[in-house]
Amino acid sequence: MVPQCRRGWRAISVGLLSILAGSALAGPDLTSKHEKGRCAIRGQCGKQSFFGSELPCPDNGPATTPDSEVRKKLVDICGAQWADTDVCCDQDQLDALKTNLDRATPIINACPACKENFYNLFCTFTCSPDQSTFINVTQTEPKGDKYLVTELDNLVSDKYASTFFDSCKDVKFGATNGKAMDFIGGGAKNYPQFLKFLGDKKFLGSPFQINFPRPDSGTFPGMHGMDKYAYPCDTDDEKYRCACLDCGGSCTELPEVQEGKQCYVGRLPCLSFAVIIVYSAFLGLLCTAVAGHVAYRNHSKHKSERMRLLQDTSPSDDEDEGDIVHNIGMLDRPTKHYFVNTWCDRMFSRLGYVCARFPSITIATSILVVGLMSLGWLRFQIETDPVNLWVSPDSAAAQEKAFFDEKFGPFFRAEQAFLVNDTAEPGPVLSYETLDWWFGVENQIQRLKSKGQGVTLDQVCFKPVGDDCVVQSVTGYFQGDFANVSPDSWQDDLLQCVDNPSQCLPTFQQPLDPHLLFGGVNETVLDAKALVVTWVVQNYPKDTPEEQSAMDFEDEMKNYLNFVSDEADKRGLRLSFNTEVSLEQELNKSTNTDAKIVVVSYIIMFLYASLALGSTTLTVRSVLRNPANALVQSKFMLGIVGIVIVLMSVSASVGLFSAAGIKVTLIIAEVIPFLVLAVGVDNIFLIVHEFERINVSHPEGSIEERVSRALGRMGPSILLSALTETTAFVLGCAVGMPAVRNFAAYAAGAVFINAILQVTMFIAVLALNQHRVETNRADCFPCFRVSRADPGYPNGGMGYGAGEEGTLQRFIRKTYAPAILGKKTKVGIIAMFFGIFTAGLALFPSVELGLDQRIAIPSDSYLIPYFNDLYDYLDVGPPVYFVTKELNITERKLQKELCGRFSTCDRKSLANIIEAERKRPEVSHIAASAANWLDDYFLWLNPENEKCCVDNNGKPCFQDRHPSWNMTLSGMPEGEEFIHYLQRWIEAPTTEDCPLGGKAAYSDALVIDSKHLTIPASHFRTSHTPLRSQKDFISAYTAARRISKEISDDVETEVFPYSKFYIFFDQYTSIVRLAGALIGSALAAVFVITTILLGSIVTALIVTLVVGMTVSAIIGSMAVLGVSLNAVSLVNLIICVGISVEFTAHIARAFTYPSRATMERAPRHRFRGRDARAWTAMVNVASSVVSGITITKILGVGVLAFTRSKIFEIYYFRVWVALVLWASTHALILLPVLLSLFGGRGYVDPESEGGLEQDLRRRQYPALLAEDDDYDSDD
Secondary structure: OOOOHHHHHHHHHHHHOOOOOOOOOOOOOOOOOOOOOEOOEEEEEEOOOOOOOOEEEEOOOEOEOOOHHHHHHHHHHHOHHHOOOOEOOOHHHHHHHHHHHHHHHHHHOOOHHHHHHHHHHHHHHHHOOOHHHOEEEEEEEEEOOEEEEEEEEEOEOHHHHHHHHHHHOOOEEOOOOEEOHHHHOOOOOOHHHHHHHHHOEOOOOEOOEEEOOOOOOOOOOOOOOEOOOOOOOOOOOOOOOOOOOOOHHHOOOOOOOOOOOOOEEOOEEHHHHHHHHHHHHHHHHHHHHHHHHHHHHHHHHHHHHHHHHHOOOOOOOOOOHHHHHHHHHHHHOOOOOOHHHHHHHHHHHHHHHHHHHOHHHHHHHHHHHHHHHHHHHHHOOEOOOHHHHHOOOOOHHHHHHHHHHHHHOOOOEEEEEEEEOOOOOOOOOOOHHHHHHHHHHHHHHHHOOOOOOOOOHHHHEOOOOOOOOOEEOHHHHHOOOHHHOOOOOHHHHHHHHHHOHHHOOOOOOOOOOHHHOEEOOOOOHHHOOEEEEEEEEOOOOOOOHHHHHHHHHHHHHHHHHHHHHHHHHHOOOEEEEEOOOHHHHHHHHHHHOOHHHHHHHHHHHHHHHHHHHHOOOOOHHHHHHOOHHHHHHOOHHHHHHHHHHHHHHHHHHHHHHHHOOOOEOHHHHHHHHHHHHHHHHHHHHHHHHHHHHHHHHOOOOOHHHHHHHHHHHHHHHHHHHHHHHHHHHHHHOOOOOHHHHHHHHHHHHHHHHHHHHHOOHHHHHHHHHHHHHHOOEOOOOOOOEOOOOOOOOHHHOOOOOOOOOOHHHHHHHHHHHHHHOOHHHHHHHHHHHHHHHHHHHHHHHHOOEOOOHHHHOOOOOOHHHHHHHHHHHOOOOOEEEEEEEEEOOOOHHHHHHHOOOOOOOOOOOHHHHHHHHHOOHHHHOEOOOOEOHHHHHHHHOOOOOOOOOEOOOOOEOOOOOOOOOOOOOOOOOOHHHHHHHHHHHHOOOOOOOOOOOHHHHHOOOEEEEOOOOEEEEEEEEEEEOOOOOHHHHHHHHHHHHHHHHHHHHHOOOOEEEEOOOHHHHHHHHOHHHHHHHHHHHHHHHHHHHHHHHHOOHHHHHHHHHHHHHHHHHHHHHHHHHOOOEOHHHHHHHHHHHHHHHHHHHHHHHHHHOOOHHHHHOOOOOOOOHHHHHHHHHHHHHHHHHHHHHHHHHHHHHHHHHHOOOHHHHHHHHHHHHHHHHHHHHHHHHHHHHHHHHHOOOOOOOHHHOOOHHHHHHHOOOHHHHOOOOOOOOOO
16 A cells, blocks of 8 residues: 555644644733733644644743743753743643654754754744744634634744755755655745745644744834744754755865866857967968069069060070970979989889799789688687777776776666657556556566576566565556556555655665656656666676576567567557667677678779779770770779789788787778778779880880889889878777777788788789780680780780870860969969868867767667667666775774765765765766765664664664764764674665665675775765766766766775766767877878888978868868767778878879979970979879779768668768868869979989980870870960
């Protein structure tokens, strides 16, 4: 049966306001005299009705001296200040006063000031000898020969009333953790409402009307407000000072939190505002410089025109203007060699010659080495535990979790379900029929047996007391038995249980917090849209039989709840659920969700590579003229080998690091194939394109020599890009986060191995392929000779159309390169791209942190509705524990540093700091006061709790103790006695007679070392506010870290926070710094390597700047595209640095080592010096960057647009689209402009030395041997 709780509390008011006494007045003249020493009411004159309470009699007579028995009773109740004064009350009144004050005491006992003021008010009202000075009887009713007081005015000074209200307004009532004011003041918000509630005549309230008018000498002559001293709750008197928990004024004044605060100028973050101001200033200076330059040029032009009139500047007849121009071009051409480049050229040439000379040995050796490395697959393991993925074993969060698990056991396993009414007709989820059905569901779960081991809930559940499992459900209010649910009164019974959970305990004897059970509540729980049910399962160390039993049951429960969800649909309801094993299972399931995307990507890349590589020697005209040429000149075999080499490098890397014990992660499995494919195919394009150019320019050389020349020219470029990419990934290995560290290791290995295979195995295959071509054998089927193929192809000859300039190359030479290198265009390009750079930097603060679980799991997972309901309906936050280490708490000093309920607790004690933080939840994310085992232990010792700590003779433990138990801690145990009683308390059960027993609530909250009289570990439990976003979770974790640091600074022990989700959010405390360090280190590596290989600090700075600006634009795009920063996106940013170098390195190297022939044929009168070298670089390699790098990236990324995985779509597709867009535009537009303006010195390309004719033949354009005015025209 559900107790009628609220009536008990209201009865207190009835008793307190009906204990007034006084003798009857001999007539209706009421209170005629108002003076000190005179009463207004006295005695009890009867009741107004049979069920009414005793009412006082009006008595305006003088106060009297009580007898010794009455005096003793009065002093015992109201205090020593009544020991020598006359009174206006008798013994019957005092008996009633004590009875009713004893009922009120449990509600307000926690705050001594509130209790003292409460007692003072009623003791003074009842017994003061000066009643008539503040009480005026205004209405009476005859009762026989007496009169009953039915209405009076009670004057209370504003000062007393205000202080009284303030001392009680925040007092907590321990049984419900609600406010005492809700019981004694009707939830009053100010002292007039408080007094009105106390005085209003109502059923189960005051038996007569007591008005509390404001004191006024004009209205009430001779009277004044009762103005005894009222103790403020934060009084300096330790006897009456309330704890911070019950009094905001007693809380320590916390400093303003600066962490996490962003600087703003208006609505703009300071960083955004600053970069906009800087860019605006830069734009202004640029415009000023351009205007000044134009003015100066115009002035110089007019001056030169005037000078031309004075002298003849026409050239002589024997001067050749064209020769002058060409001589100027010769002077601008670099003339010095750079020893590093020369050495690299020589080494790669030798390597290419050897591989081409011995192709079979090279291929066999490559396959053998890769095969040996791939043996590591025998030790292949996939890491699926999220903890081992995202948290470094050496991190504070990992060590704290290990400490918590060791001392208190692993955190509970939770199985949770939401029953929601949001389907056809949204409305309240609760009904009698729904309760009947759900009771049956829970009973069936109690009887479930797993198929594997036959495990039941009873075998694995958490049982704090006795044999009953902890199930937090609405059924617990009815002890899990539907027979206790009345069809007529179940709603009233439920509301009463919600109001007073301690009176409706479930079978496991712990009060149920209604916020844990009902979601979507508007006014009362009866209109809740969702029911929340949580089964708590005992957890065990990983990989133990006990853990396996729990997982076995969870699998069975998951299957059953899937069945229940279908049944709920038929009832117009929706069931979502989660078991402890669900998230890991669903994450693992997503690993193979998009395997076909990887396969499709490889097929598309193979087709493109084969067709594009073949187009270098196979034109449309040649195929139309003789289709047999396609059978010979196609390069499908090279495309296949290129893809195979990518797969071999991935296999070798996985094998190598698996053998080293580094586990594969989800990120590695999904990203590495794409990454290596994108990088590997790029280099294949560059090698093949250069080889075909050599075939055209040096047909007389042997195949080995031509291959050697091709690799000698492209090897340093491949070395530059591969070295910077590998270095960038190797830097990631320094990160403690296993997911990032393992990815960095695998990526560095795969990219490096891929580069080695490309300059060895692929070179060997390329040589064999050329032998096939020169013997007119069919591609893919070299055993068949194609006799109808053009005979001009053997020996590297220039068959029909072989020397033709492609459309893309012609467009770059004729239109694109001259356009972007124009002076006016340069200014616009610089302004535009630095504007993009500014926008990217300004968007940095808008990039959010986190990784929503709903993104990481498959889009059709049953957990998606669960996480949605979790955010929408769960009205409580996760629990958080503040854990202490090695406490010598047997000393009073340490006790004061931890306690919170006693007047001498330090203002900055652990409990008080947590309570003070609770009062600012918008900053701390703390929602509840800490469950303080020390406070409850000391309260258990209170002799007033006669049924708690009892000696063998049945007497309260501390009844006759000297000094006595008191709120100043002076009578509390220390030393061995402290440990003795603590061990008794921790074994004491929680019962109705003594709810303070420690076994149920604190049996796993502390570790006792009775030998050394210390507490090696203990925790203080509270909870976070509801956390509904990744930002909330990160802020809550950061706040808990800050709070624990504050506590550690004030308490002589180490304190750290622990919550189950902290382990996953620890990365975000440092991920911004980590991202900055990794990207900064990668850019530094790019600068150093580029400087060494290009021989120019200035050019290296420009390359590094362009890569940095590219990454900045990508980060800005993340803010716009809704991509948050986490370990996955951090990995992608590292990739972005490496691949951005792919786009820029080849152009930068072509600028530093320009082709002499191409440079000398730059348009006359337009390009000199750096401009000429920039134009040459674009003409030479821009088409390869477009076809071999940009298009391959677009194809690879485009496939991801069709993925069904949200994590692929958001964190890979969106980021890589931004990468391709910004890297290509920065490399093909901004980089040549910056090089033309500020580029470093150039060097002689060893492969470009020789006569003009040889250069022209070497650079792909044999048509230039004849006159080609169109090529070097100014148009």
